[in-house]
Amino acid sequence: xxxxxxxxxxxxxxxxxxxxxxxxxxxxxxxxxxxxxxxxxxxxxxxxxxxxxxxxxxxxxxxxxxxxxxxxxxxxxxxxxxxxxx
Amino acid sequence: xxxxxxxxxxxxxxxxxxxxxxxxxxxxxxxxxxxxxxxxxxxxxxxxxxxxxxxxxxxxxxxxxxxxxxxxxxxxxxxxxxxxxxxxxxxxxxxxxxxxxxxxxxxxxxxxxxxxxxxxxxxxxxxxxxxxxxxxxxxxxxx
Numbered sequence: 125x126x127x128x129x130x131x132x133x134x135x136x137x138x139x140x141x142x143x144x145x146x147x148x149x150x151x152x153x154x155x156x157x158x159x160x161x162x163x164x165x166x167x168x169x170x171x172x173x174x175x176x177x178x179x180x181x182x183x184x185x186x187x188x189x190x191x192x193x194x195x196x197x198x199x200x201x202x203x204x205x206x207x208x209x210x
Numbered sequence: 211x212x213x214x215x216x217x218x219x220x221x222x223x224x225x226x227x228x229x230x231x232x233x234x235x236x237x238x239x240x241x242x243x244x245x246x247x248x249x250x251x252x253x254x255x256x257x258x259x260x261x262x263x264x265x266x267x268x269x270x271x272x273x274x275x276x277x278x279x280x281x282x283x284x285x286x287x288x289x290x291x292x293x294x295x296x297x298x299x300x301x302x303x304x305x306x307x308x309x310x311x312x313x314x315x316x317x318x319x320x321x322x323x324x325x326x327x328x329x330x331x332x333x334x335x336x337x338x339x340x341x342x343x344x345x346x347x348x349x350x351x352x353x
Contacts, residue, residue, distance in 0.1 A: 155302035
């Protein structure tokens with residue numbers, strides 16, 4: 125059953141030595157759907173923003189997710205279903 | 211204690227409704243039992259990683275969930291509001307039960323105790339500020 129949209133951060137991608145080689149993925153999820161908003165590479169030298177620290181980049185992506193979430197909630201409020209289920 | 215014996219220690223933190231979070235620690239694992247009875251097992255690395263992410267939640271805000279899996283692949287989600295830590299199997303399966311994060315953090319990763327012998331003169335905060343004041347005074351003499 126879908127619920128309210130939420131922002132999730134989940135680390136993904138570990139190699140055999142259990143070292144982080146992947147990224148922290150930022151999602152919007154509502155219980156039935158999960159949509160990726162962005163990702164932050166653990167290895168900053170392999171990212172598109174190598175000069176930006178991991179935490180700073182995570183802040184940026186989460187801030188973006190919050191904007192998307194705001195728009196998503198506004199759209200949900202604008203959606204009107206006038207039918208009465210019988 | 212003979213070699214190879216695992217010394218287990220149990221810790222509890224009282225949460226909402228008088229229910230308790232329990233953490234059983236051994237040399238290489240921590241078994242966390244949430245207030246509802248759900249359990250997750252952590253090796254040291256994953257526990258440290260989880261603690262770091264919860265610290266990030268302090269900055270990211272109460273509307274952000276951290277989702278991960280324990281050492282056995284069982285998923286969990288955490289959320290922080292103020293000092294209160296909420297947990298659930300998923301972000302949508304949260305009950306209104308919580309524990310004070312500061313107490314849990316101290317339990318899971320006690321702050322290292324530094325002796326003045328180990329760390330020397332500069333590490334002690336009171337010494338550091340004293341040293342800083344002394345340097346400022348010395349600078350003022352030459353300006």
